[in-house]
Amino acid sequence: MAQNSRDMKRKLYLETFGCQMNVLDSELVLGQLRAHGYESTEDRDRADVILFNTCSVREHAEQKVWSRLGELRPHKQQRPELVIGVIGCMAERDGTDLFRRYPHVDLLCGPGELDKLTQLVHNAVITGADRTRQVALMGSNTRRSATLAAAEDNLELLDLSRSISSEDDIAQAYVRITRGCNKFCSYCVVPYTRGPEVHRPPGNIIEEVKRLAQAGVREVTLLGQTVNHYHYRDGDGRQTTFAQLLYDIHEAVTELPRLRFVTSFPRDFTNEALQAMRDCSRICRYLHAPAQHGSDRILKAMNRGYTAGQYYDFVDRARGMMSDISIASDFIVGFPGETEEDFELTMEMVRRCRFKNSFIFKYSPRPGTVAIDRFADDVADADKRSRNNRLLAVQQEVSESINRQMIDRTVQVLVEGESKLVSRQAAAVGKVELGWQRRADESSAGETQMVGRTAGDQIVVFPAPRSLKGQLVEVRIVGAKNLTLFGKLQEVAVSV
Numbered sequence: 001m002a003q004n005s006r007d008m009k010r011k012l013y014l015e016t017f018g019c020q021m022n023v024l025d026s027e028l029v030l031g032q033l034r035a036h037g038y039e040s041t042e043d044r045d046r047a048d049v050i051l052f053n054t055c056s057v058r059e060h061a062e063q064k065v066w067s068r069l070g071e072l073r074p075h076k077q078q079r080p081e082l083v084i085g086v087i088g089c090m091a092e093r094d095g096t097d098l099f100r101r102y103p104h105v106d107l108l109c110g111p112g113e114l115d116k117l118t119q120l121v122h123n124a125v126i127t128g129a130d131r132t133r134q135v136a137l138m139g140s141n142t143r144r145s146a147t148l149a150a151a152e153d154n155l156e157l158l159d160l161s162r163s164i165s166s167e168d169d170i171a172q173a174y175v176r177i178t179r180g181c182n183k184f185c186s187y188c189v190v191p192y193t194r195g196p197e198v199h200r201p202p203g204n205i206i207e208e209v210k211r212l213a214q215a216g217v218r219e220v221t222l223l224g225q226t227v228n229h230y231h232y233r234d235g236d237g238r239q240t241t242f243a244q245l246l247y248d249i250h251e252a253v254t255e256l257p258r259l260r261f262v263t264s265f266p267r268d269f270t271n272e273a274l275q276a277m278r279d280c281s282r283i284c285r286y287l288h289a290p291a292q293h294g295s296d297r298i299l300k301a302m303n304r305g306y307t308a309g310q311y312y313d314f315v316d317r318a319r320g321m322m323s324d325i326s327i328a329s330d331f332i333v334g335f336p337g338e339t340e341e342d343f344e345l346t347m348e349m350v351r352r353c354r355f356k357n358s359f360i361f362k363y364s365p366r367p368g369t370v371a372i373d374r375f376a377d378d379v380a381d382a383d384k385r386s387r388n389n390r391l392l393a394v395q396q397e398v399s400e401s402i403n404r405q406m407i408d409r410t411v412q413v414l415v416e417g418e419s420k421l422v423s424r425q426a427a428a429v430g431k432v433e434l435g436w437q438r439r440a441d442e443s444s445a446g447e448t449q450m451v452g453r454t455a456g457d458q459i460v461v462f463p464a465p466r467s468l469k470g471q472l473v474e475v476r477i478v479g480a481k482n483l484t485l486f487g488k489l490q491e492v493a494v495s496v
């Protein structure tokens with residue numbers, strides 16, 4: 001793509017909503033746009049190009065995007081040359097209907113077409129205020145057509161285009177291993193917006209993890225909507241399973257201290273994959289495996305493909321192999337037809353499975369899903385709210401009891417940065433029950449409250465120098481609340 005000196009100064013504002021997959025997509029497209037002369041800015045008012053990478057899974061994230069687009073209407077009137085684009089799942093789901101509601105939007109790009117985004121942005125920029133709209137969407141059939149292989153190759157090139165530098169100062173990074181989803185849960189739009197599952201070649205994944213580790217990344221998270229369903233068959237018919245991929249990365253990238261993965265689909269968890277976690281010391285013993293509900297009747301309506309009993313079996317197998325494994329879940333309350341008895345079964349699941357934490361959502365019908373057409377949203381909002389709060393209270397009790405068991409243990413923590421929620425009292429050993437304030441306090445010893453995570457994904461706050469950001473350190477746990485552990489720095493762990 002030809003660039004002129006004017007293009008070199010274009011400022012780009014990119015705001016990301018939703019899951020880790022969107023965070024990674026944003027990182028990749030930002031890298032591509034930077035390589036073509038765009039400069040990112042945090043200041044939306046100074047941007048020449050404004051992009052929203054959107055999510056249609058939760059209503060709340062979607063409302064934020066609509067509100068952002070509404071705010072931009074007067075800006076566009078004042079500066080017609082401003083380029084406004086919607087990318088990601090909302091663009092794919094709503095398609096060109098979005099232009100009817102927001103005629104000041106110039107560009108739409110679905111998550112399966114992001115390799116074309118740089119060209120779309122460039123076309124929009126060079127044609128100025130007289131531009132025609134730029135659109136790249138998969139459509140419902142395209143991905144299943146003969147062009148599928150070429151589309152996959154182009155997306156693979158987008159992943160491979162990632163610029164990795166030891167000057168980037170990043171300790172954690174995402175690496176995609178699987179795109180799309182084949183599960184078709186009735187409340188979810190992802191299989192329609194991201195298309196069917198595609199698994200990346202294992203050689204490309206290992207190479208990417210290696211380059212990241214060599215650039216100083218301390219923790220890589222493998223990403224997939226159903227990450228543990230990974231399987232790849234090469235041209236010679238050789239199969240790589242998810243378990244094999246874990247073993248291969250662990251063996252090939254010995255300089256990486258931590259490897260983790262999200263999000264797991266409970267039904268797909270093989271004993272081999274659990275064994276790989278048990279056998280490989282640098283794979284974090286943490287699983288995010290959303291159960292979504294404790295009632296078989298609701299799980300069936302959700303089209304999750306497993307029963308509560310099968311979920312319990314999966315948890316028992318995991319804990320049988322690794323007694324210290326930390327498991328997190330997601331739950332939807334108020335799904336259509338949910339009775340108080342169904343809800344009690346979800347409460348029971350949280351108590352029995354002892355999740356480290358659960359992300360709890362009130363059901364809201366999402367456009368483009370099977371559930372919105374098939375089921376009436378018949379649980380009263382007051383009931384949804386009450387169930388949400390009751391489930392949260394049970395989860396908090398469980399989380400606090402798990403966290404309290406950590407007191408007096410020494411754990412390895414990857415330091416992420418300064419804590420935003422810091423208590424003056426937390427800095428004093430053990431005194432963690434008192435009030436909170438919003439700013440980090442710096443002690444006379446040059447220490448501040450830093451925050452990091454254990455291999456089991458527990459959040460730890462402890463006083464330490466800022467210079468430890470990105471380092472693995474040993475911390476002794478001295479206090480615990482339901483969401484946070486409090487600790488004392490022991491030493492910097494340098495060995496891998």
Ligand code: SF4
Pocket residue numbers: 181182183184185188189190191225226265
């Ligand atoms: S597994 Fe279900 S909830 Fe998860 S992305 Fe696929 S369809 Fe959506």
